[in-house]
Amino acid sequence: MTEVLGLDGGGTKTIAVVARQDASIAQVVRGGGINPFDGDAWIGRFSELLGRIRKPVAAAALGLPGYGEDVRLTAMQDARVMDLPHGLATTVNDVELACFGAFAGGAGILLLAGTGSMAWRRGVDGQSARVGGWGSLFGDEGSAYWIGRQALALLSRGLDRRANVPARDMMALLGLLGGRAGDEPARVLLGWYASLTAPRQQVARLAEGIDGLARQGHITARDLMDAAAEQLATHLRVLMAEQSMPWSYGGSVFRSIGVRDRLENEFGPAVPPRLPPVGGGVLKAALSAGWVVDDPWIERLSGNLAAEGII
Incomplete structure (x- = not known):
């Protein structure tokens, strides 16, 4: 398998990107909000979105709203991730993933203000x-x-x-x-x-x-x-x-x-974000898959995401 998946879930919208080893984009899947604190409708939306991913990937990294904040809801999120055709999957809070993308895995503070708000620091x-x-x-x-x-x-x-x-x-x-x-x-x-x-x-x-x-x-x-x-x-x-x-x-x-x-x-x-949140997922998944990732690769990924309207 030569593709990886990044997914950024939010309170209003969710986006998943399948990327190839050369940082080109193989598939983009968009859906509605999947915040479990907003009620049970997220379950169907999340499962439906995952079902549209066409084939297995080498690794996946998902940023999910509310992940890690409530034991019961996090267990429900983990159960849905098991439906994904993937190799190695990493799931983190959506703001943690956004911070990872903004600094391309480096240190910094991300201030996120969308439907909700939070600041996340990666030391x-x-x-x-x-x-x-x-x-x-x-x-x-x-x-x-x-x-x-x-x-x-x-x-x-x-x-x-x-x-x-x-x-x-x-x-x-x-x-x-x-x-x-x-x-x-x-x-x-x-x-x-x-x-x-x-x-x-x-x-x-x-x-x-x-x-x-x-x-x-x-x-x-x-x-x-x-x-x-x-x-x-x-x-x-x-x-x-x-x-x-x-x-x-x-x-x-x-x-x-x-x-x-x-x-x-x-x-x-x-500092302008180097990658959007879903790009942080692609980067994290690429690293998990053992791909060689350098600054030119990150820049190509950023440009390819922008061409898909993902910034």
Whole structure:
């Protein structure tokens, strides 16, 4: 077998990549979120995605959301991995895999802010430490879900005058929910709420629109994105205080130039990720398979993933 598999699972989406020994891409498989903390629907999604992988591979490395955080759920994840046509399989937390990819196996701190949020440090000795990642119920500060929820809470307070939100900003936020001029604001908000089928993911999707409003000069949206950046900064402060080292980023929130600028002003320039999370899986699997991997190989893999729209 001359192919390996990397898989990056998340709360909103999952992607698997089968790569050849020359770092070319043999197969890309995409699916929905597989976070076991979001309910049992992940089981079917995960099994269906694994079933689309065409043939056995020499080695596999999977980053799974919530892996290692609960004994029962981790055992369920391990059972699903056994369905995979693989040789040697390595399973780790999804943020650990993202950190491995960002620094191509080297030392550094990855700050991840997608649907959820967490910071992961890989030391020069290979030892790991993490901050955050406690989930949407009482954590994930600065994440896309957190931004969306903060916006919805502020919108509701503005509607009944518990908060002073400029009318222009209120209309803009309602617009993200499908509201139009002349619509009754409370009906827009509650109608959107009633239509939710995947609440965590749909709330998280609001963050991109909120960042867009911030770029257009909406004060409320700008304040929300600034607050998210401050929450994410607390993650880095803890890990940097213990051991200063390069930092990188991942996740949809870092599409926001404002968030990245705010963090770089405090912690210095971020190191662009050398590989996306699923690329970290391919790299880890390649090493497990005993392949010769060097910097040119990593660069070829990065370019081939980018050509598939994976960055």
